[in-house]
Amino acid sequence: MATTMDASWAQERVRDLVANVERVVHGCTAVVRNAVICLLAEGHLLIEGVPGVAKTTLAKAIAHSIGAQVNRIQFTPDLLPSDVVGVNIFDTASRAFAFHPGPVFANVVLADEINRASPKTQSALLEAMGERQVTVDGHTHELDAPHFVIATQNPNDHHGTYALPEAQLDRFMLQVRLGYPAPEQEVRVIGDAIERRLPEQLEPVTTIGELLRMTEVARAVHVSEALRAYIVAIVGGTRTQPDTVRLGASPRASNALAVVAQARAVTEGREYVLPDDVKAVAPAVLCHRLVLAPVTAIRGVTAASVVDDILASVPVPHAIADR
Template sequence: MNPEQARWFSENFANIVGNVERVIMGKTEAIRLAVTCMLAEGHLLLEDFPGTGKTSLARAIAQSVQGTHSRIQFTPDLLPSDVTGVTIYDQKSAEFEFHQGPIFASIVLADEINRASPKTQSALLEVMEESRVTVDGQSYPVGNPFMVIATQNPIEQAGTYRLPEAQLDRFLMKTTLGYPDHEATMRILATGGSRPRSTALPAVVTSQQVAEMAQLAGAVHIEASIFDYITRLVDATRHADDVRLGVSVRGALALVRASRVWAASVGRHFVTPDDIKILAIPCLAHRMILDPEAEFSGVQAVDVMAQVVGAVPPPTERATA
């Protein structure tokens, strides 16, 4: 990536973020993480309370990139075919026809994903990893861009199923929107709380441009010392106190992909240690499995990851060949 391409990338990135901010006010960093996740061709897990704007975020991103949006309300009786689609026999044509499920959209909001049974949750594994659905031996691509924004409520845990580690590892990032601050809340109230605000949001980039940005991000330079820093961070999670299982190699690769997009988003064609520090917690914390005793004592993976980032020194000079 040359400086001109980095400038074009950052301008489009800023346009997307600014457009989404017209709906989700006062949450610039969370929006930047969500857009970074999309351009890194990953998926986002939001653990947040009801009414914080999760649905509006998914819809606003889809409209900003000229894409489609769907929402799946996960419930205990939801079947895998309710997500992926089903093959139905057409008596007129005497053939089986595939009817697409709501997973076939640019931005898919999987609301309260932990309320569905593990069987239904597993229906998302293939499509999240390979961007295609296989039904009755036939594969169907879901298109590009494609991003799943899944949510789970941290308070109401009755009747929920904990996400399996294999599925948590498929999410590039986990973050939270949280409640807006006082100033943002005042601006939201001043609009009258009009519900259709996000329905009229204009597109600021095309789907083709999103695909070009995702491809261009792969050309962002990462120095050998940065790879060493990421490796040391990941290794430190495997030996940290209160951790039963540390971050996998998939997690390290996710951090690499996200850091390239993050660097390009600010007009840089190279990754710095600060980029890794910013993205380490949202990219890696949810991939760690804590000891049961630590969880019972109230230890959280975010806190452990913050300790690891603080303990592992970043590179101060380029690695020599």
């Protein structure tokens, strides 16, 4: 179990990391915090927004703030799976095939505009994101820890986009959305452009070693039996609304909600999870995993409103007795 000292140390490191990212991403504190929480939870992050609202800037800022190896993949309709994971090439000198790793072999992989590639290419990331490994021609290649995929996507109604398959969406632990900045924040964005301030110029404020220690602290955060049952009830609520939800959240979502709540508790300096942690992260964990019934578009029902209704209806446990 994590100690109060461990949690306080991790909270300070998270605060430094968020502050560093906000040097180039303005007016999005809640989004930045959720992105860092996803990193501590050892998940993958999907950032959605219209073009030009700093999705790529946010991803680059996180990558350069942790001093990690970063590879960027620009997803396009002609991108092939081998362009992502790598390929075996025959070496005439050794007269044998040699594996040439693709850009997915990095600590932080920026998958830019992921929904502009075909579903076949998108699925090339499934094994890497789910199992931290890549299999090419029957040979499995391990990925180094940490392995954090940050994908950006434009709304699906934009030209030239492909909807991400449900299996792909389920691999993203969190989805966050970036909108237009407030006027005062947009003034700061203009200032960055004039001064040529770029996320690549950020100095790291933590190391890979510290990041791995922070993830260990998050893993050790206590989740009581009552809260585990609470999480199951919330996720189960997405599967009992056939008139609204065509496909509810899977047990993978239950796992994600638990570990993201652990990471959020760390950012609050606690070594145990509270119901407030679960409620705070539930929309970002669950909304992108729900497939709504077609009739909901007519009724104005959204995934966010479904999750809000479930959170309002599931009784909150008041005791964390097994701490």
